[in-house]
Amino acid sequence: xxxxxxxxxxxxxxxxxxxxxxxxxxxxxxxxxxxxxxxxxxxxxxxxxxxxxxxxxxxxxxxxxxxxxxxxxxxxxxxxxxxxxxxxxxxxxxxxxxxxxxxxxxxxxxxxxxxxxxxxxxxxxxxxxxxxxxxxxxxxxxxxxxxxxxxxxxxxxxxxxxxxxxxxxxxxxxxxxxxxxxx
DNA sequence: CGAATTTGACCAGCGC
DNA sequence: GCGCTGGTCAAATTCG
Numbered sequence: 001x002x003x004x005x006x007x008x009x010x011x012x013x014x015x016x017x018x019x020x021x022x023x024x025x026x027x028x029x030x031x032x033x034x035x036x037x038x039x040x041x042x043x044x045x046x047x048x049x050x051x052x053x054x055x056x057x058x059x060x061x062x063x064x065x066x067x068x069x070x071x072x073x074x075x076x077x078x079x080x081x082x083x084x085x086x087x088x089x090x091x092x093x094x095x096x097x098x099x100x101x102x103x104x105x106x107x108x109x110x111x112x113x114x115x116x117x118x119x120x121x122x123x124x125x126x127x128x129x130x131x132x133x134x135x136x137x138x139x140x141x142x143x144x145x146x147x148x149x150x151x152x153x154x155x156x157x158x159x160x161x162x163x164x165x166x167x168x169x170x171x172x173x174x175x176x177x178x179x180x181x182x183x
Numbered sequence: 184c185g186a187a188t189t190t191g192a193c194c195a196g197c198g199c
Numbered sequence: 200g201c202g203c204t205g206g207t208c209a210a211a212t213t214c215g
Binding site for chain 3: 184185186187188189190191192193194195196197198199
């Protein structure tokens, strides 16, 4: 069939662990003066916003790991059954200090594999977003050097809003909208 | 009982 | 060409 169009070069929103400590500076969401609340809830807003924040973070040497090096997220070897070989899907990795392997990033994930990898004591786990139309994946792995550090690698962009964010913010949003309509 | 996870098999790319 | 490796599949198993 036809070749698929390459996805836009945007970065997916980073996971925001609830309790673990960020080794890299967390990106704090900030409201721009003329922020539209509906667009805030959409993933486009988040992704564009994150992109700006990443650009800023990178230039200011606040180390968002582009790809986790040591425990070897090497070059692209998108294996599997012949899919996505030279992937142009945006990927990025970051590290968190956490007892938990699974960080609560607001999206729902289904595990589809686990592999032990070379030069690493700990296995790498593979997850896919459970949303029907979303093909975002992530890999989770602990560092050999420091088992308290979890490396999470995201691949792709969510094409749907974050369920948990929606859940949490919906009532609040309604209130805000009610209030803003009154003035 | 349906959904999620586990795990061994399979496949493709890369280096030698 | 062959072996090694990483990523995915899918049947079996576990969980809620």
